[in-house]
Amino acid sequence: MKIPDWLSDGTTCPCCAVSVGGKRNFVEKTLVEIASMMERSIFSEKYSSSKGFLQSIDPRVKLITILLLIVTTSFVTKIEIILGIYVFTLFFAYLSKVDLFFFIKRVWLFIPIFSGIVVFPAMFNVVTPGEPLVTLVHFNSTVQLWIFQFTEISITKEGALGALLFISRVAASVSLIVLLTLTTRWADIMKSLRTLGVPQIFVMVLSMTYQYIFLLVRVVQEMHLAKKSRTIKTDRTGEGIKKEQNWVASRIGTVLMKSYKMSDEIHSAMISRGFHDEIKSHETFRIRNIDRIWTGFSLAFITGVILLNYPV
């Protein structure tokens, strides 16, 4: 075979002034960040396989009690009690050998996403009328805006308290969820859902979605690397980032096609191994004394919380 001349023209690079390292670009960083965050918060088996307190509880029992605790939290109206629940989660995170700093960081990372948008407008008198704490703008006449009527814009005491209550409620609930997912293997959560009578198909879809997200993130990451290996220019100005974003957006289509084809293959693979309508499985969970103790304790805790909040 004759190779073209230009191909053999690859003398060693004299241009050693090429800068190395520097900041990774925005898109890449975001992707890597998302992937590693998921890896650590949900996919991580680091805590679920260590030998702490919650890890030793039967996953079904854990699932039910934690769901009950979350429901309870949503009924509580006193902020002190919610903070009590939050401290409760910290205590059990500690007992379960979860790094507290990691745990707190994880929870507060999610909170802005969940609550920020909902809470922000509610702080203002426009949405929550009441005693003003800080007045931002004052109008000379009443302003009529769609269904709202106001003469000034201010943060109200009621609004701020409401926001605080809301945020702490979200913090407590998210802590409970994170506690559950950190101390339980995903596979066990799925199995428990199944034994608790959640329909097979729902669990199957949920569990596949989860694996899908993981695969998709990886596919995007790999495509990005593949592209990077073929480009040199790393423009980190606004224009460059915009281009990168556009590229990623246009790739989403490809990823969806890929995942569609893959789902087809997965379905074939299931059929090939005898799948027919209903998936069959063995469950080998067993209830032990520690599960009974934990159940008793959480029920007592829930009762206590309700009595404190709604005294008879």
Next chain:
Amino acid sequence: MQLFDLKNVNYLYLNRIHALNDISLSIEQGEHIAILGANGSGKSTLLKLLDGLIFPSSGIVKAFGKTLTENILDGEGGDFPRFFRKKVGLIFQNSEAQLFCPTVLDEIKFGPLQLDIAKTDINQRINDVMGMLNIENLKDRAPYTLSGGEKKKVAIASVLSINPDVLLLDEPTNGLDPRTQRWLVELLIELRKIGKTIIIATHDLEIVEEVSERAVVFNEDHRIVADGKAKVILNDTALLMGVNLIHEHSHRHIEKSKLTF
């Protein structure tokens, strides 16, 4: 006994991309066949057809004396679907797609469970298969976190645990380290001795002669251009070059490797 019988089979993806062109082929029980052909010649498509996952655009595929159709492998087939799935196992080229359970253990259990094999038998099989492939330590891992070769091993284990009589393998040595490749070849030779039917699609010409005595060669037109003794076909350099499977320089390599056997 005749296991598979294909008559004038055509297969088109999306009604326009040709993948198989007028294929006629019959396979007897206990045969060991290598399917050879360049990339895109239709090997994987043929295996999926034999596994009853896709159905011909025209022509007939018979397995165990019955014509394979979507209906017979679905609700209307009575006991046939279960029988067929127990008898025939396919190891996919893309192990990523083949693994869909939360853990490796669940993965290996999946097939036997669907096919209603007794619980004690299942546990026995799981342990044996994991021991054989040396993957006990991966038992609780999620398949999507494994390396390429590890995935392949789990895929192989998940099909072996069904204990099919007919094994369809699509590029099984791809991505395996040399030691595991060797192990797989030896396993195939063992399975061959106990009378399993083994059909393997591969580019790895070095293992062909060891694991199969018959070879079927596809050309880039998706047609079968040769079907006969593997020994003869492997020595037919002109043929292999004609279907772009080897290069004029690669025959030396084959001959050299033969010397070592």
